Amino acid sequence: MSFPHFAALFRPSQFFGIRGGVHPETRKHLSSESPIEDMPIPTLIRVPLQQHIGAEAEPLVRRDDLVVKGQLIGRARGPVSANIHAPTSGRVIAVGHFAAPHPSGLPIPTITIRTDGQDSWGPRLGRLRPENATPEEIAAKVAEAGIVGMGGATFPSAVKLNLRAKYDLHTLVINGAECEPYLTCDDRLMRERAEEIADGVGIMARALGVTQIVVAIESNKAEAISAMQRFDRALDIPLRVQVVPTQYPMGSEKHLVKILTGRETPARALTADLGVVVHNAATAHAVHLAVRYGEPLLSRVVTVSGRAVRRPANVRVLIGTPVSEVVAHCGGYAEEPDRLLLGGPMMGQPIQNLRVPVVKGTSGILALTRAETPGVDTMPCIRCGRCAQACPVGLTPFELNARIQSEDLEGAGRIGLLDCITCGCCSFTCPSNLPLVQTIHYAKGKLAEAEGRRHQQEETKRLAAARKAREEAAAEAKRQMMAKRKAEMEARKQREAAAPPPPPLAQAMAQPGGAAQ
Structure with a gap:
């Protein structure tokens, strides 16, 4: 399948529309004017070995081992995995x-580490001069540093950088939309670290082999737009800052590409099929630190917000820091929160245990009051169709919900269950307060479980058939060998029967010279 080149589709002053979407109250003012601050080193750090899509890392340390900052403590296992430091x-x-x-x-x-407060570095990763490095070397360095997508998807970034080998890429899109309400960590990072982000963007563009870069930022981030525009001519590859509408879910990579190009990514396909790769602004900053300074991904900026927090802030936090200590750093609670989320209010994960750690994909910690959360009383679906109007993928969530409730997961799959991006637009607009996103999450999990069982059964059948085939092949080989031996024995008997009889002894003695012989 071939598509028009991105340059022919992209117009600097033009963007295309997307279907659906919603306009929730952003509430970014709570933390948007709070500069990034570094949180002190906590006394205890818990580093999960599964902070990314793919296989969990293999632990390289044992209890009572002493570790230094930046030391590899978990090795990536498999092609889709990530190192842990x-x-x-x-x-x-x-x-x-x-x-x-x-x-x-x-x-x-x-892996749980009791910190010593010294923050002592071990040997850093080898540095690269990206101007002279090959794309393969850059991607390998990003993999070595354990960098994943920091917008929340946590897909290993090196895997994306290696897409150049499979796809005809021409454009790198940097996702600076940050469309989730409350979250301002990427906004502050673009304001305060624009030059470093631009450098990381250039490094990734070189690794991908693209010919142009687009930095997409929502229109409600004027200072970030201005900061990034100062570096639109700082790179060898053309970079353009594109202002996009403030609309949720603008941060979805497929919808971001759609609004920039007018092209829709086919179902179950990648934006790379259109020649476009999307990376997050914070990911670009992490790439800059890894390639230029040999720093693996050890910390990230997290927005701490919500009206239940005494002092909303944007905090640079070490990976593995307990959520409780981050909240305490921000003054604790002004009142008891009704809901605690990791991430944004639309796609974030509710948690109950404050001891859980910040991980590479944690963009926010939200403590929301009852006034900030939707009602919990649900009513039957009235089939008003608002969820279908809001769905950016063009699905009918009320129909998905009905099929899931009747346990017709196969039917839900046929009408697009696996195409749902679980953005939460349907739940946001539902007048009946139906937990549509949670229902779809449940159904996806059940479908994946059923698919896993089906795959396991098919694999068991395949292995059994292969074993039976091997046994039959061995038995057939044995039969053929026995038949061959039997045929050889029969042939020998026939040769012996057809051979003339040996001369009698008397005749042999009568032959000349017989006695002497």
Whole structure:
């Protein structure tokens, strides 16, 4: 499938529309004017080995090991995985399981470090001069640094940088939309670290082999737009800052590409099929630190907000810092929160345990009051169609909900269950307060479980068939060998029967010279 080149579609002063979407109250003013501050080193750090899409990392340390800042403590396992590094120096006090920063709260493999307060660096990663480095070297350095998508998707960034080998890429889009309400960490990062972000963007563009860069920022971030525009001519590859409408879910990469190009990414396909790769602004900053200074991904900026927080702020936090200590750093609670979320209010994960750690994909910690949360009383669906109007993917969430409630997961799959991006627009607009997103999450999990069982059964059948085929092949080979032996024996018998009989002894003695012989 071929598509028109992005340059032919993109117009600097033009953007295209997207279907659906909503306009929730942004509430970014709570933290948008708070400069990034560094949080002190906590006394205890818990580093999960699963902070990314893909296989969990393999632990490389044991209890009582001393570690230094930047030390590799978890090795990526498989092509889609990510390295894990010690965020600071200290002693490993446990390598076991601890509650995940997830609604389930189930324990996951975790390395717990008691920090020594020294923040002592070990050997840093080897630095690169990206101007002279090959794309393969840049991607390898990003993989070595354990960088993942920091907008929340947590897909290993090096895998995306290697897409050049499979797709005809021409454009890198930097996602600076940050469309979720409350969150301002990317906004502040673009304001305060624009030059470093621009450098990271240039490094990624070189690795991808693209010919142009677009930095997309929502229109409600005037200072970030101005800061990034100062570096639109600082790179060898053309960079353009594109202002996009303030609309949710503008930060969805497929919808961002749609609004920039007018092209829709096919279902179950990647934006790379259109020649476009999307990376987050914070990811670009992490790439800059890794390539230029040899720093693995050890910390990230987190927005702490909500009216239940005494002092909303944007805080640079070490990976593995307990949520409770981050909240305490921001003054604790002004009142008891009705809901605590990791991430934004639309797609964030509710948590109950404040001891869970900040991970690479944690963009926000929100403590919301009852007045900030939607009602919990649900009513039957009135089939008003608002959810369908708001759905940016063009699905009918009320129909999905009906099929899921009747346990018709196969039917839900046929009408687009797996195409849902779980953005929360349907739940936001539902007048009946139906938990549509949670229902769809549940259905996706059940469908994945059923698919996993089906795959396991098929694999078991395949292995059994392969074993039966091997046994039959061995038996057939044995039969053929026995038949061959039998045929050889029969042939020998026939040769012996057809051979003339040996001369009698008397005749042999009568032959000349017979006695002497």
